[in-house]
Amino acid sequence: MLQKDKLWTKNFVLLTFSNLFLFLAIEMLLPTLPLFADEQGGSGSQIGLLLGVFTFSAVVSRLLIGIGLRRFGKRKMLLIGVVICLLGMAGYYAAASLSALMALRVVHGFGFGIATALYGTLVSDAIPATRRGEGMGYFAMGNAVSFSVGPMMGLWLLEQYDYLGLFGAGVIFLFITLVLTLLVRQPRTHVGVAAVSEAAAGLEQKASPLSEVLEVKALVPSILGSLVGFAFGGMLSFVTLFSKDIGIEHTGYFFLVVAISEVLIRFVSGPLFDRKGPFWVLFPTAVLCMIASVLLYFTDSMGMLLLSGVFYGAGFGALFPALQAWVINLVKPERRGVATATYYNFFDIGIGLGSILLGVVVTMTSYTTMFLLSGILYVVFLVVYFAYLRRSAKAEG
Structure with a gap:
């Protein structure tokens, strides 16, 4: 062994x-x-x-x-x-x-x-x-x-x-x-x-x-990170107000469940990334985030809210470090500083835009519609990722 x-x-x-x-x-x-x-x-x-x-x-x-x-x-x-x-x-x-x-x-x-x-x-x-x-x-x-x-x-x-x-x-x-x-x-x-x-x-x-x-080699995972940040910014900014709006108290339990789920998933997702590569982490965890967004759309009780937190924590908790590890793998050691900065900047810009633009969506529609739109962002995530994989396969072939 x-x-x-x-x-x-x-x-x-x-x-x-x-x-x-x-x-x-x-x-x-x-x-x-x-x-x-x-x-x-x-x-x-x-x-x-x-x-x-x-x-x-x-x-x-x-x-x-x-x-x-x-x-x-x-x-x-x-x-x-x-x-x-x-x-x-x-x-x-x-x-x-x-x-x-x-x-x-x-x-x-x-x-x-x-x-x-x-x-x-x-x-x-x-x-x-x-x-x-x-x-x-x-x-x-x-x-x-x-x-x-x-x-x-x-x-x-x-x-x-x-x-x-x-x-x-x-x-x-x-x-x-x-x-x-x-x-x-x-x-x-x-x-x-x-x-x-x-x-x-x-x-x-x-x-x-x-x-x-800017590290050009890190652009694709960084763009994917911005989509994750965009959806995350909306959830972070409005889940507390949403819970209050539907009469759920103690929203802090939601964040606690998210954090626990984030920690637990990493015992699985990290080794899986190393053995199988990015796809086997990015694809299933993006789906988990979609499920979490749909659950938030239908949430009307503390149980539903906490269940969405389980799925969201597992999805986001694996996506964020997997994208960062992918960025590091794409560049030479001397370029890791700029590559990491590129990734964090795209992610933070996504959070900022998500907080602002999804806030406009909330004003024009509702919290539930905003959560559903956040789920659609993970569909865009997968479309961009599969387009990248297809292009990479053609380049290698």
């Missing part, structure tokens, strides 16, 4: 847990920062902008990843991103006006964009190629855990300790993130090769400015 390449190395564990604390600090602000802005006198549209400016700032920062990698390298760029996040979080203490809060969200988003792209890049370097799907799945569990625990923790901290305790906890989480990241080391045997590769990449990028902000 062949021995598997080692996955749970020191670097992998450090990067996985530091990524978890980074996302916990972000997710705990989702339900609480709008309350803070409201107390500052913010209108509904201004409160909505808090998410928008954060996302836009993250996208802009990732466009500069290629330049930053040439100048500082992967580890230093990651540390810069984490430090900026820490400063942004600490700055919320001094946010005496809505304009100051908006400015801090820009700073925080800028650091978050850098950090998320570089965590994905460095962890892909730490994962053996033969176990990339499995490793990316475990790494992304931090996102799933923070998705359920973060909002509940943020509301509890706000209730128990007011905003001082909320922002203080965020600073502590990001300080832990910084300490764990400082402990990350790349293998000595790879330093020389990495230096040569990054220097070569720098020469290549000078000849092609576009390559500093």
Whole structure:
């Protein structure tokens, strides 16, 4: 029996847990920062902008990843991103006006964009190629855990300790993130090769400015990721309001079920990706997301809502890391930073557009129609994916 390449190395564990604390600090602000802005006198549209400016700032920062990698390298760029996040979080203490809060969200988003792209890049370097799907799945569990625990923790901290305790906890989480990241080391045997590769990449990028902000080889999975993000943005923005509208309380259980389902599916989807390839994960999990959307359309009880959460968590929980692993497999090691940034940017742009455009759909029709339209997006996902597979088969033939 062949021995598997080692996955749970020191670097992998450090990067996985530091990524978890980074996302916990972000997710705990989702339900609480709008309350803070409201107390500052913010209108509904201004409160909505808090998410928008954060996302836009993250996208802009990732466009500069290629330049930053040439100048500082992967580890230093990651540390810069984490430090900026820490400063942004600490700055919320001094946010005496809505304009100051908006400015801090820009700073925080800028650091978050850098950090998320570089965590994905460095962890892909730490994962053996033969176990990339499995490793990316475990790494992304931090996102799933923070998705359920973060909002509940943020509301509890706000209730128990007011905003001082909320922002203080965020600073502590990001300080832990910084300490764990400082402990990350790349293998000595790879330093020389990495230096040569990054220097070569720098020469290549000078000849092609576009390559500093976009990895063309990652476009197809990134476009698919934007479709997933588009549908996810609608669900994230409106499932709570939908539940309230039909008389269902304690919607937090929905997010908890989604997170549990996300975690459990990755014990299956990651190894399946490594053994069989992307198709055997992307196709069935896109179908699971379709089923979840249809279930939301028919939901009229807590049981139906939680059942849709099971399907949505399993589908989204496998799709996101599988697409990211596919992106990493498509590019050379020195291009992983830009490729990961490309993927995250498309995904975040999808979330932003989904929140806005599907919100228009809700205004013009209903929540249930919006959920059904979200399901159709996964049909588009499969159409684009099958078109890519057909074109690839023709090129190889």
